[in-house]
Amino acid sequence: MQREFLEGLSDQALRALPYLFDFWALPHQLPPEDAGQWKTWVVLGGRGAGKTRAGAEWVRSMVEGSGPTDEGRARRVALVGETFDQARDVMVFGESGILACTPPDRTPVWESGRRRLVWPNGAEAKLFSAHDYEGLRGPQFDAAWLDELGCAAVDKGTNEPNRFLDPKSSESSLPKHSTGARDDLIQMQYLRAVSEFWSDAGNNPVSDVYGAQMIDTGRMFVWAWDARPYPWFPADADVWGDGENYARGHWLNGRVASRTLNGVIRSICASQGIDDIDVSDVRGLVRGYAVEGGASAREALQPLLLAHGVDAVEREGQVVFRTRDGLVGETLETALFARDEGEPVLSRTRLADAEVSGRVRLTYVEADGNYEARATEGIFPDEVTTGIAQSELPLVLTGGKARSVVDRWLAEARVAREGATFSLPPSSGVRAGDVVTVEGADYRVDRLEEAGARRVEAVRVERGLYRPFVGTDTFVMTQPHVPPLPVWAEMMDLPxxxxxxxPDAPWIAAVSEPWPGEVAVYSSIDGERWSFETSLSRRAVMGVTLNDLPAARVGLWDRGPDLYVRLAYGTLASVDDMSLFAGGNVGVIGSSDSLDREVFQFRDAKLTAPETWALSHRMRGLRGTEGIMPEIWPAGSTVVVLDAALRQVVLPSEARRLERHYRVGPATKPVDHPSYIGFTHMARGVALRPFAPVHLRLAVDGAGAHHFSWIRQPRIDGDSWTLAEVPLGEASERYRVEVWSAGTLRRANATSAPVFTYAAAERVADGVTGPYDVRVAQLSDLYGPGLEARININD
Structure with missing residues (x-):
């Protein structure tokens, strides 16, 4: 039918058909049929829904007549965008803009100097910026095409309300001067300011043509309310790919129920009959707060003020609430201080370290998700005490906000340990809550005593403590369904x-996202009959390297380039030297073509990108693994952090060096379920392997005999400094000594002492006339030869 229709059209009709939008348009792109019954038509849709094309075609339908020079229904049209550039680039020159949609004989002329389009019939459309709303007053437009109203929930979003973050969009960017931090409050305040502005009759005059206000505030539409169910959107990333944009995007879902902090304070005070308050200097957002019945105003307000850093002070009988910002109001000169007899002009105090907690734990209600109780903890890197200052707030917070509260508490406690006491003359205007500078240091006045002179007690503050949280919040899913998906598992032979x-049991670690809760490990000799070995209840901290890791000297800091590791799960943290030497931050690294793993430690871990950490200040080749360290661990090698998530698969001793089959998967599923992964592994009992001897040296006597000596390196209890000699670690002391020359084994000896003599006559008999290597390995009754120490003789 469609083909017959097209074949029946003339050439001219076919040329005109692409411009007949009524023929091609989707139903939601066409205006309501009865044009006399509506004043505002809202096109509501997501990106790609055709909103711009619908607007451009509607403008055409308003200004164009039957012929190119015939008048249409409208002579003057306003094109309003957030900025002039956006209106021009989208509405006029965009892919679906007016110029792209108009046939050649009706194409308007763009007059850039006057910012307008002029059609052949004399109709014109003028461009405006939402920032220059006063320019809309005079021309008395017949019609207007406007962009949506909205502001992203991002720091300084009101600087450029139309900016949004979307990695898939070429327009993705932050508003000017934004830190990129999530800020639900600024979105709320933007919408409130716009609504209040246009609700003022002075800003929204009544038209003398149609007898109504210029802006119908009852039909103001805000971008964006999403039809997808909250909180599954944005949390379910498996279904929706744009959920990561929610935290700093325009969405109203999940935010409209929040209230401003000053509004909550006002409500609490009003409920207690306290009306004379000032909350104009209070900033903050409350997502949820529980107040116990019968609580006084002080009890109800204290958790709120504590979490948001708000002070309550008295000003001429009025209770004034002020958000702490560290801004200095006045600089005080000590020469003007009142002098009390017997008292110093300025007294400074400092609390002892034991009186200041360097570790804080906060329990709160987690926003979104199931609104479960969560805890976050902060600690200073140099904190050595074990005491924890704990607080429980009946407050709904995002994880990022909770972390920022803890960080601020810690910083305030560390800075506020310093205090100052001084007296001011009665004429001084300093009041409680003010921040003053005294001898180059900033103090907040916490207490004032009026007794002739004004006695001041103040604590140190720093303005940087009150900067907003800049991290990224992770959205919480509501009771997610965890499907039985495959896990990533690593079987390792380790010291x-x-x-x-x-000693002879291999280790296994597994990780997946999402984690099935518990992972089962099965083994089989023939791949048919399976037996349960162990289960893993925790995810391991595992990842892959993003760059090569060259070999390094053992026993010295590896200060080479950072090793970048992308983790499949987990986080890392830096430690101090003492913690490192006590066994902190231990990991293993290995590649797919290597049976062995090198044990190493890292002191510093720095997050450089999502899930990506830079590891530096490393100790290499630990636990005897210097003997297997290659020249380079290539990018793509596996790194596993050694913690309680790893488990051993205990096998009978006769199973060593025999290949076995393994299947690993969700413990709730049978071993033959498709979610199980399978692999083979040969346990070699690496923990029984002797370490390579150390300090292999040569001495030459007058007869030309080469005398070699070395020191054994025990694999058990070798770290004690109190022993006269390192433990043997084996049933008997035996070594294998090999002489290699020109790639050929020339001699193999066994010795029961850490010495070997290679006489000149023996070298001649072995045909060793040039450079040669000596390789020494300690022997084990259970394992055989261990790792080798080597020395090259070239004399």
Whole structure:
């Protein structure tokens, strides 16, 4: 039918058909049929819904007549965008803009100097910026095409309300001067300011043509309310790919129920009959707050004020609430201080370290998700005490906000340990809550005593403590369904890492996102009959390297380039030297083509990108693994942090060096479920392997004999400094000594002492006439030869 219709059209009709929008348009792109019954038509849709094309075609329908020079229904049209550039680039020159939609014989002329389009019939459309709303007053437009009203929930979003973050969009950017922090409050305040402005009759005059206000405030539409169910959107990333944009986007879902902090304070005070208050200097957002019945105003307000850093002070009988910002109001000269007899002009105090907690834990109600109780903790890097200052707030917070509260508490406590006491003359205007500068330091006045002179007690403050949180909040999913998905598992032969470890048992670690809760490990000799070995209840901290890691000297800091690791799960943290030497931050690294893993430690861990950490100040080749360290661990090598998530698979001793089949998957599913991954592994009992001897040296006597000596390196209990000699670690002391020359084994000896003599006559008999290598390995009754120490002789 469509083909027949097109074949029946003339050439001229076919040329005109692409410009007949009524023929091609989707139903939502066409205006209401009865044009006399509506004043405002809202096109509501997501990106790609055709909103711009619908607007451009509607403008055409308003200004164009039957012929190119015939008059249409409108002579003057306003095109309003957030900025002039956006109106021009989207409404006029955009892919679906007016110029792209208009046929050649009706194309308007763009007059850039006058910012307008002029049609052949004399109709014109003038461009305006939402910032220059006064310009809309005079021309008395017949019609207007406007962009949506909205502001992203991002720091300084009101600087450029139409800006949004979307990695898939070429227009993705932050508003000017924005830190990129999530800020639901600024979105709320923007909408309130716009609504209040246009509700003022002085800003919204009544038209003498149609007898109504210029802006119908009852039909103001805000971008964006999403039809997708909250909180599954934005949390369910498996279904919707734009959920990561929510935190700093325009969405109203999940935000409209929040209230401003000053509004909540006002409500609490009003409920207690306290009306004479000032909350004009209070900033903050309350997502949810529980007040116990019968609580006084002080009890109800204290958690709110504590969390948001708000002070309540008295000013001429009025209670004034002020958000702490550290801004200095006055600089005081000590020469003007009142002098009390026997008292110093300025007394400074400093609390002892033991009186200041360097570790804070906050329990709160987690925003979004299931609104469960959560805890976050902060600690100073140099904190050595074990005491924790704990607080529980009946307050709904995002994870980022909770962390910022803890960080501010810690910083305030550290700075406020310093205090100052001084007296001011009665004429001084300093009041409680003010921030003053005294001898180059800033103090907040916490207490004033009026007794002739004004006695001041103040604590140190720093303005930087009150900067807003800049991190990114992770959205919380409501009771997610965890499907039985495959996990990433690594089976590893490692040295003895814990005293209780089984020496010849391999270790296994697994991780997945989402985590199925518990992971089962099965083994089989033939791949048919499976037996349960162990289960993993925790995800391991595992990842892959993003750059090469060259070999390094053992026993010295590896200060080479940072090793970048992208983790599949988990976080890392830096430690101090003492914690490192006590066994902190231990990991193993290995590649797919290597059976062995190198044990290493890292002191510093820095988050450089999402899930990506830079590891530096490393200690390499630990627990005897210097003997297997390659020239380079290539990018793509696996890194596993050694923690309680790892488990051993205990096998009978006769299973060592025999290949076994393994299947690993969700413990709630049978071993033959498709979610299980399978692999083979040969346990070699690496923990029984002797370490390479150290300090292999050569001495030459007068007869030309080469005398070699070395020191054994024990694999068990070798770190004690109180022993006269390192432990043997084996049933008997035996070594294998090999001489290699020109790539050929020339001699193999066994010795029961850490010495070997290679006489000149023996070298001649072995045909060693040039450079040669000596390789020494300690022997184990359970494992055989261990790792080798090597020395090259070239004399």
């Amino acid at each position: 003895i890492l814990r005293p209780e470890a089984v």
